[in-house]
Amino acid sequence: MVVLSNPGLDQISLLGSPKVIACSPCVPVIDLSKPDAAASVVEACEEFGFLKVTDHGIPVELMQRLEAEAVKFFSLSTVEKERSGPPDPFGYGNRKIGANGDVGWLEYLLFAVASKPLSYTSALKEYLAAVRTLASKVLELMAEGLDIEPRDVISGLVMDENSDGIFRLNHYPPCPVLRGYNYGLTGFGEHTDPQVISVLRSNNSTGLQISLKDGSWVSVPPDEESFFINVGDSLQVLTNGRFRSVKHRVVASGWESRVSMIYFFGPPLAEKIAPLSQLMGEGEHSLYKEFTWDEYKKAAYKSRLADNRLGLFEKREVTDDQRL
């Protein structure tokens, strides 16, 4: 078993579990082979900012091969894992998330997806390529469901060779001290993802929770054969607030070892993030100030995990008394 270098739980918040609803029909499930998939994807992005996709065509054996490599990596000694370098911003990290004081009950490996992945294992190369194809398909379904052309208007932003993709392997170890208590330990604190979309796959352990529009938290039942898609802050802006960047977190139960792998799809650094003109109604104004992905990313990396990062870029409504 992996022992985290500083196993003290003092700084990691414990969460009482009773308020969380296990609500599997709450999470929209979209079968990508169904003719109504485009409309269902849009509905899910508007209501939840989150969806599970099935019938995606990626073999479960590929996911399991990569998962086995992740498990092998995380079972190395701390000294060996630390050879992958500290996560500033890419490398191996343990308990500390980001550079601004956030902590969680996890260890992880984070890296920028290289356009020429020379040192990747075959499982990693195949997995990243397969998930890119899946993301492209989901983003094109969004455009179809929104009835906008060209169909690659969103996918094109993140499939460019200069796009800013990040891949992350997370391991939430069991926590024996917690067993028998009705508490969950914060694995990854609540946050939204800054990118366009994130494509997540985990082993069959619980822990992921999403926040609904009314502020309540629901547990997402694990499914190792499916993928989960998060709408990120950038997609909320591209749709001028029509899609919802989903607030999510991971609460570790203490019993299971959770392994997740997430591909975050960001645009090229110089790309302007602004509502798509095809989506703007007559007289409709952007809810956000103009910014590039580079500007947003820099601001995001200065923020704490739970901060409302998009708030900094929202246009403040000018009331009548404030007008000159």
Ligand SMILES: C=C1C[C@]23C[C@@]1(O)CC[C@H]2[C@@]12CC[C@H](O)[C@@](C)(C(=O)O1)[C@H]2[C@@H]3C(=O)O
């Ligand atoms: C606390 C932080 C960790 C994070 C950078 C940040 O300052 C705020 C956003 C965080 C997040 C969430 C989604 C991804 O896991 C991530 C890699 C990203 O792009 O933004 C993480 C950042 C991180 O862990 O470094």
Ligand SMILES: O=C(O)CCC(=O)C(=O)O
């Ligand atoms: O590990 C998970 O299941 C989710 C982690 C997450 O939200 C993230 O890395 O941004």
Ligand SMILES: [Fe+2]
């Ligand atoms: Fe996330």
